[in-house]
Amino acid sequence: MTALTLGKAINEGLRRSLADDDTVVLMGEDIGTLGGVFRITDGLKAEFGAERVVDTPLSEAGILGTAVGLAYRGFRPVVEIQFDGFVYPGFDQIVAQVAKLHYRSRGNVKMPMVIRIPFGGGIGAAEHHSESPEAYFTHTAGLRVVACSNPADAYVMIRQAIASDDPVVFLEPKRRYHVKGEVDLDANLADARPMGVATVVASGRDVTLVTYGALVQTARDAATAAAEEGVSIEVVDLRSLAPVDYSTIEASVRRTGRLVVAHEAGEQGGVGAEIAASMTERCFEYLEAAPVRVTGHDIPYPPAKLEQHHLPDLDRILDGVDRAMGRPNSLSDMSGVEA
Amino acid sequence: MTALTLGKAINEGLRRSLADDDTVVLMGEDIGTLGGVFRITDGLKAEFGAERVVDTPLSEAGILGTAVGLAYRGFRPVVEIQFDGFVYPGFDQIVAQVAKLHYRSRGNVKMPMVIRIPFGGGIGAAEHHSESPEAYFTHTAGLRVVACSNPADAYVMIRQAIASDDPVVFLEPKRRYHVKGEVDLDANLADARPMGVATVVASGRDVTLVTYGALVQTARDAATAAAEEGVSIEVVDLRSLAPVDYSTIEASVRRTGRLVVAHEAGEQGGVGAEIAASMTERCFEYLEAAPVRVTGHDIPYPPAKLEQHHLPDLDRILDGVDRAMGRPNSLSDMSGVEA
């Protein structure tokens, strides 16, 4: 075991994948000489050369479109989108090409591509640098979407994503890049938990709290805080956003009868809507209360000094738990409110 | 009252808006001389000139980006995206610019833009010509999203969308373009039902069936068929997908206690997920069964000869109704099935 930051764990996972498989090639803006604005690819160009770790011209559609061409000839491109807010110029290549080519080619052409996106807020950044675009991808058939929350997972999941024959949108909780954790660098993918499986990171009896990425830590803190108030929260780290590991969540909700889903992305049409709807379909008769969503507001990401009023934090998650528990909360008697 | 097809009703609505307001300008590929591939802008270039009805170069980002510049100086651009599947190259301009500029400019710059998108399947078209991208837009704060389902609404809603100071994604059910209906061409916007308000198009006691666009007709037919089996379905034409008129749906569900949402778009993260989640939050104690979603599969749009196995039709909607009613249905004992 080695203590690594989440960012360094991804760096080691990329290094390992580059070493293990010649067809793996990293592409992106500033990922080579600079090692990426977050240094996630630090040292990799020096070690593997400019044709394995490729600084590209400044164009997201260009990066993703050329990655499709590389995948066409058997490469496994790992694309870095510098910040979440810069993925949209490449959206057509992702939705119309990357996601659909295996289907359109009737299985002849594989798209074993990984699209790495540092996502989410909490770093006091300028506009377009703190977005949570995951729901655009979970709604896109043909893609897999995963989010890591800790160094150990990050190291394994990035390698699993690269090894996958399906395109994977790999979401990295940028505000947790510097958080350290124990990583087993010799972890063997075969024994590792598949990236599609969720993890119960804290067990509890009263409420199931599902989240992913940066908020997993916040959720654990909420569980600790709630415990003091005598509320026992089971925290599930979703890990895979598409497909969702419903068996794990379902098993938990059947026990707790209460569900809270938290994410930074807006509420309307967010991942929480899908999980709330699916869990209601799957265990309606077990639910003691309506699933609760604790999310960012449905607003463009606000200026840095306001982000603490946009992002779910420990208190807002506890407010959601109160709601699930039927205790006084911010939504009490909202029924009166119009719309 | 005049009998017009839905397509012609939009054409008349555009003509009326062009005549009433000099700042209205239509932009798109083939919308001028040709009148659009669906002829929705037929005759408008001849009537208003090439600077009001503008054939643009072949570039969606270009159309949307220049429309933003026009809005900056007070124009009300009405952009036509030729087919649903071609909106993605312009996605960045929509999500990062059109949707956010009013917020980013702190209210100084309005984006009174309408983005017209013929959407949905059922016309036996080639790939990329039958998509239902609405959830990408309903998840995007700053946009309004509406879908018309009949000529009378189309004529009024397109004018309301153009008159709105917020950007509106205007979804047109292309497979219903040729369906006729009575339209009051002198309809006065002031008296008309606001585009944000849903319509109960068929009242019923047992189940609330919510849908929009092309499926509204299918839902009405389902209601008729169900009536024969003694099941009374209340059909709600959503009209506005963002924001959703929850008061109308809520009033209905409180009476019926059962909700079915239908759309052509995939299930995962679709509009149905949001409505199911929100209605569960709002009237959990009134629900007799979990809200049911009847949607397209989570697959890329299939080849034409398979679309009838992808799109919800009358029978699949009735299957959903059966599920909501607790009668045997395709999801019975799916609980056993993994995931």
Add this chain to the structure above:
Amino acid sequence: MTPSDREATGLLTRPGDLVQLLDPAGTRHANPDFDPWVADVDTDALADLHRDMVVVRRLDTEATALQRQGELGLWPPLAGQEAAQIGSARALDDEDFVFSSYREHAVAWLRGVQPVELLSVWRGTASSGWNPYEKRMAVPQIIIGAQSLHAVGWAMGAKWQGDEHVAISYFGDGATSEGDVNEAFVFASSFDAPVVFFCQNNGWAISEPVGLQSKQPLARRADGFGMPGIRVDGNDVLAVLAVTRWALDRARRGEGPAFIEAVTYRMGPHTTADDPKRYRTDDDLAAWRERDPIARLHALLAASGADMAAVDADAKAAADRAAADLRAAITNIPDPEPMSVFDHVYAEPNSHLERQRTRYARYLAMFDEEGAR
């Protein structure tokens, strides 16, 4: 760029320059730059090119007829572009890789695509017709311009892997306005990718004349992206063959990308769903009928003393065979199995899709039980 390219850039993008070896009347004109590239093309080879063009024109006519008869959902005719497609496709090595749009039926034909494979997509029975690796031709692209980036990526990989094959990307005049195509130029130039951009300027993007996309000859676009741009008479199969061979050869030799603008004309509708009368007159067509790609090659063959009876008989026989195969093919295209709608969404098992598949299978089964409602 290498000096030779710089030269090329200077030479080949001189505005107005149009490479033509065979004029509309069928007269062969000497061209010191490009004659060497077709020095091997003897009368037999010319006859082959003639036959190819006659065959694909016939295929196109037949497919259009099949659409009119309701056998196909849609068809985008290539009529008028036979020389541009045959000339360029004949220049390719078997191992070169094609990234095309939806109109390159002649290119597909020369890549060995079979009638059933060619028609299934337009009949709506399959999302694509052939295995791209067998034909060395990608799934045709409907999203305008998107394939240009795929070609560049493929070519970047070819260079990195030291394979001497070249990617060729076909797209239209309208496509040059899409960001993707311009970004493809940027990447190709930056990485010296062995790729040839083959733009068929057929005068129209559906109803929009090329002048709306560019006031400049499109070939002139290339220079600013650091690659040679060359304008060729797209209805002169010999000139198209020559310039494409030139561009492929320099790419193969590591000199990077080149852009070819083949000036041709779309004689038919955009697709069978289009009505060109709404935006162009028959006079527009008349001028181009004079420049028919097949007629001029026919004239050259006659002038060069070929046995025209044999040439015509051979071409007609081949065209008849192809047409018959095409008609036969239609009857051999089965409708897809309902449950196949779920196939190939993912390469690996996917729990969510499995559940939907199971549910839909149960749904269909209900009908068998109770009989259709």
Add this chain to the structure above:
Amino acid sequence: MTPSDREATGLLTRPGDLVQLLDPAGTRHANPDFDPWVADVDTDALADLHRDMVVVRRLDTEATALQRQGELGLWPPLAGQEAAQIGSARALDDEDFVFSSYREHAVAWLRGVQPVELLSVWRGTASSGWNPYEKRMAVPQIIIGAQSLHAVGWAMGAKWQGDEHVAISYFGDGATSEGDVNEAFVFASSFDAPVVFFCQNNGWAISEPVGLQSKQPLARRADGFGMPGIRVDGNDVLAVLAVTRWALDRARRGEGPAFIEAVTYRMGPHTTADDPKRYRTDDDLAAWRERDPIARLHALLAASGADMAAVDADAKAAADRAAADLRAAITNIPDPEPMSVFDHVYAEPNSHLERQRTRYARYLAMFDEEGAR
């Protein structure tokens, strides 16, 4: 294109051509094409340009310092690009409209943007600093290249409404690789839009040298899009002023768009979060220190017998004032009200957002009641 453009295109994009009126040593060189455009610039005007550059350099230094002190979250320095920004901005009419990126602080300054308005975004207290209609300058753009299309749309509208004002779009060398920028060229040319594309080629896109984006002088990109492209010494404020006036004038006269590549250098980090040592050496900088935009104008002023004591005193006084205002401004930027997070999402009432707003207000109220958890 009009003949004059074609000439221009031929003349102005000759590779290697770099318009320079003032060399690094401060020697004025005659230029028949562009001298007329700065004939009115007398010694006083030169002194004003000098003062402007000194002021904005000082503002930049102060802002960078404020970031280091934690008063700003981030700052993208303009150091080195004073001449490119001041020269071009001074060429604008008050009513012309600017669509810039995030680095054009000097342009904003000349548009009358106040210190608080300039800093609030970088402090993170507001999503934008000023009213675009008051300053005739749009909300600065972070999405690389997106603003180029906005400028073109604005200019199309100006043409349609017969208003004689011109839009100018600022972007960097890296931005020329984005699809949006190339599409902006297409639209501008197709609609003869009165827009000037002002590209500051400062050598770098964060860590990527301009050579990765293009092997060709960027100005050469213009010709293929049917507009003149001109390369100017971006550290020569006089030349920048001249070529920008020329481009604005022809746009005003209805001759359409033009592209200006101002060759300059980013002397500082990409932003205060960047560490240039990772990708460039001090030697790279040394060469450019020799070409400092302020020093050469200072030398010219001295040579032209200006009262340098006065020139320097005036510049210093103005810079001191600006710096003081800037520091004062920081203390005058209040943190935003929590509930303002919901303001301006929509221009019209929105039921969904209203509900979220109400809910959050209640949430905050809970704390007042029970006191923070």
